[in-house]
Amino acid sequence: MLWLAKLLILSALAAPTASNARQTDAVPIFYCDFGDQWDVNFDHWPDRWTRVTGPDLPHYIEAALVKEQTAKGGRTLTIRANGGNARAESPLVAVSSKFGYVAEARIRVEGMQYARARVNLEFCDDQQQVIQTAYGEWLRRTDDWLVARIDRVNPDDQQIQYARFVLQLEEGPRADLQGTVSLDDVWLARQPKMVVSTNSPSNVYTGLNNVEITCELSGIREQDPEILFELLDASSLSLSNDRIQLEGRLITNEVHKASDFFHPGTDTEASYIGKTTWRPEITDYGFYRVRVTMRTKKGRLDEHMVTLAIAPPLERPDVGEFGWSLANGPTPLDFEELGVLLPQVAVNWVKLPVWLSANDPSALDELVIFTEQLSAKDIETVAVLDRPSRNVTLPSELSETVSIADALSGESSSWLPTLDPILTRLSLRVRWWQLGNDHDWSFSGLPDLEAELAILRESLFRFGQDVKLGIGWKWMIAQSSSKLATWEFQQYSASPALTGQEIGEYLSLPKRTGVNRWVLIEPLPEQEYDLETRVRDLVEQMLAAKIHGAQAAFVAYPFDKHRGLMTPQGTPGELLLPWRTTASLLSGAQFLGSLQLPGGSENRIFMTPQNDVVMVVWSEHPTQEVIHLGDEVREVDVWGREHVPAQQGHRQVLEVSTLPKFVRGLNSAIARWRMSVKFTEIHVPSVFGKAHENRVEFRNYFRQGVGGSLTLATPKGWKVGPHELDYKVGAGSLERKQFDLTLPFDANSGSSDVRLDFQLSSDKDYQFSVYRQLAVGDGSISLDVASRLDRDGHLIIEQRMANDSEKLVDFxxxxxxxxxxxxxxxxxxxxASEDLQVYRLKDGANLIGKEIWLRAEEVDGSRVLNHRFVAEP
Structure with a gap:
């Protein structure tokens, strides 16, 4: 019978010559145009195709060959929608795991509003059991014929013996009683198979010399094709390459499948198999790509890209806020692989979907073991009850869009029995439970949420398990409520996703008493933003969560193609190392504040649980910060690469750009001393030639009392008395030192930079500077100036003044x-109303780029405002 089945397959294979040219080096093994040769018994159904019927595939759905002028063979296989599902299968075609396969078919979808259709390619064993499926794209409407393509598929199981096309029609939420799906020009071909692999399941390495790239080829027509390996950096710049001539071995041709008889002039040519390994020389940590290209005499036949993350040695804190949510989409890695990866990439929290089937106890066993392994590695598990897995049977089928509040509504007897085995096994091991996925806000809209969740908690955890319950929450939903919450955390999200600044603003709003706030970290899409922008946005979101007190922050889709930290194949994405670096250095850290740096760079200061003070620093414009931060300062870039900054005397030289960097090893006492420094009066009266009293205060954060001196470096012409301020201050104590400040008659109004130089003796001698500003003027009078050239060449200077005080004044x-x-x-x-005055100066072009002085003197008063500016066109 098997021999007869193979002959039947043989008779089904007939392909036009034009099909041979569809793809380079492709050998057609199946072709169907639904012409007359496909209906020799005239029953209006293609010979050897199968119409599948069953409980979900009603026989009343019409499917038949239909005449069509635009079809390749004059007819199409057409299914008419009638409120149900339908499935049609092609004849089996013999295939081999030694080859790759490509497929095409023309499809047309017309007249349907809710249903959808697609073409799949299924790979089966010799018992016709499906082992692997390549899915086509779902289609609801095509304007005309559309070529549905299934790109190269490499069968990955030795048991695969056959392949078949499947035309699938799936009903929508509402029934379509009309409309059609038509199939034509079905084509399957085999190609040389190229498999590129590494010696790591996730391609995350902790050593520079551990990477091995293996290229395996089979089904190639040339015995010695050329394999080109290229190492690329994060910006796709080629770092090195190597060309290897593969020495192939002949594949033994066992002529026992239909595909081995097909096209005897070409397909029976010798095919070869080969394997080679490359160890790239990687000299530094970071994100890399390896491009592997196969070339023959026909040119480039195939190309694979492999992503790598060479992770530097950063220690993951035992406790932290940062995690991954694996409950929002597919996860390509198994539990064993995740168990190795997650600690490597600084993950302290993981969300897992747990609504499994009681009929699959092995899956639940694996989940339980995995949560125990995570706990041993100091990773908290959050069990997510969202949608049941496919093999969970409920009294009524849940649609794709049903919310968790609707799914768990009604009598618990309809859904609780499917959850009991899970709750029994997991609730004693997992403390955190979330109802619904991260973007499901359905519970937050219930009118009496507190009572509803209290009842639901009682149903789910009726044996008194000590669990923390949480629900999804929309940022825009008000938090005001005097009722005691019956849940412990809220997972916040928004659509579209929030920026770091927006996360910070929302977290700054009052929170509900006793309820933790969890946030989502959602990176920018790679197709719309460059890498630097995406990295900076990721770090800003993580900083906002840390600074404003989120108890946990989860990456929403870690394996997403465009927004993920990893690829859908489970290999590193460009953002993985920036995530890892930020999470490793800031998890569990305490936000201390910011420093005023001499170059004006933005920064945030944190103290880690190990008492290491870390500064995150960046600038809108590249600049250089020269400042003493400590004796053991190291810079860490977002990729985790660490180095000692250059020195200028006893000060460090930091090169700061728009991309954040981390500075470790700050002297804790000096950093906190710096942040404590302030003037008791930040405004200096704009009365010149007269001494104005002020004070500077600071706190000693050294563990012992210190003594030293303080000198103020002010703008030119300012007089400070006394010139040097001596102090002695106890550990933890606050010190205030008085000084007088006299301004020259031409002192600029507005803010001016002041440097405070400290010298002190403690366990050793220290010298460091603090940067602050003093504003000349009491702040009640504002003076702004703008310049431009008019058509006649005059320089027009616009002066705008306003007075915030109650007393009207003249100037x-x-x-x-x-x-x-x-x-x-x-x-x-x-x-208070703004006053506008205009000056006109001839030969304005000669003044461009020159300094102009504007002096405003108070009439019958002592205040003077000096404003110097450079004329602009």
Missing amino acids: KCLLFAPGHRRQRIHVFQLG
């Missing part, structure tokens, strides 16, 4: 420009 304003006579304007009764 005499004098403008001094190089090469021009002094100009004078009076401002009368200046109040």
Whole structure:
């Protein structure tokens, strides 16, 4: 009978010559155009195709060969929608795991609103059991014929013997009583198979010399094709390459399948198999790609790209806020592989879908063992009850869009029995339970949520398990409620996803008493943003969660193609190492504040549980920060690479850019001392030639009392007395030192930079500087200036003044420009309303780029505002 089946398959194979040219080096093994030769018994059904019927595949759905002028063979296989599912299967075609396969078919979908259709390619064993499936894209409508392609598929199981096409029609949430799905021009071909693998299941390495790339070829027509290996960095710059001439071995041709008889002039040519391994020289940690290209005399036949993460030695804290949610989509790695990967990439929390079938006890056993392994590695598990797995049987089928609140509504007897085995096994091991996926806000909209969740908690955990219950929550939903919450955490999300700044703003709002706030980290899509922007956004989101007190922060889709930290194949994405670096250095850390750096760079300071002080620093414009931060300072870039910064005397030189970097080893006492420094008065009255009293205060964060001196470096012409301030201050104590400040008559109004130079003796001698600002003026009078050239070449200077105090004042304003006579304007009764005055200077082009001085003197008062600016066109 098996011999007869093979002959039947043989008779089904007939392909037009044009099909041979569809893809390079492709050998057609099946072709069907539904022409006359496919219906020799005239029953309007293609010979050797199978119509599958059953409980979910009603026989009343019409399916038949239909005449069609635009079809390749004059007819199509057409299924008419009638409120049900349908499935049609092609004849079996013999295949081999030694080859790769490509498939095409023309499909047309018309007149349907809710149903959808697709073409799949199934690979089966000799008992016709499906082992592997390549799915086509779901289609609801095509304007005309559409070529549905299934790109190269490599059968990965030795038991695979046959392949078949499947035309699938699936009903929607509402029935379509009309509409059609038509299939034509079905084509399957084999190609040389190229499999690229590594010696790591996730391609995350902790050593520079551990990477091995293996390329296995089979079914190639040339015995010695060329294999090109290329190592690329994160920006796709080629770092090294190697060309290897593969020495192939002849594949033994056992002529026992239909595909081995097909096209005897070509397909029976010798095919070869071969294997080679490459060890790239990687000199530094970071993200890399390896491109593997196969070339023959016909040119490039195939290309594979492998991503690698060479992770530097950063220690993961035992306790942290950062985690991955594996409950929102497919996970390509198994539990064993995840158990190795997650600790490597600084994960402290994991969300897992747990609504499994009681009929599959081995799956539940594996889940239980995995949660125990995670606990041993200090990783908290969150059990997510969202949608039941496919083999869970409920009294009524749940649609794809049903919410968790609806799924668990009604009598618990309809769904609780399917959960009892899971709750019994897991609730004593897993403390955290979430109802619904991360974007399911259905519970938050219930009118009496507290009572509803109390009842649900009693149903789920009726044996008194000590669990923490949580639900999804929308950022925009109000939090005000005087009722005691009957849940412990809320998973916040938004659509579209929030930026780091927005996360911080929402977390700054009042929180509900006793309820933890969890946030989602959702990176920017790679197809819309460059790598640097995406990295910076990721770090900003993680910083916002840390700074504003989120108890946990989860990456929503870690294996997403466009937004994930990993690829859908389970290999590193470009953002994996920036995530790992940030999570490793900041998990469990305490936010201390910010420093004012001499170059103005943005920064955030944290203290880790190990008492290491870490600064995250970046700048909108590349700059250099020269400052003493400690004696053991190291820089760490977002890829985790660490180095000692350059020195300038006793100070470090930090190269700061838009991409955040981490600075470790800050002296804790000095960093906190710096942040404590402030002037008791930040405004200096704009009264010149007179001493103004002020104080500077600071706190000693050294473990013992210290003594030393303080010197203020002020703008040119400012006088400080006394010049040097001596102090002695006990451990943890606050010190205030008084000084007088006298301004010159031409001191600029507004903010000016002041440097405070400290010298102190403690366990050793220290020197460091603190940067602050003092504002000349009491802040009640604002003065702004803008310049431009008009059509006549005059320089137009617009002066805007406003007065925030209740008393109206007059000012005499004098403008001094190089090469021009002094100009004078009076401002009368200046109040809260903005006053605009305009100066016009001839030959304005000669003033561009030169400094101009504007002086505003209070009439019948002592205040003077000086404003110097550079003229702009």
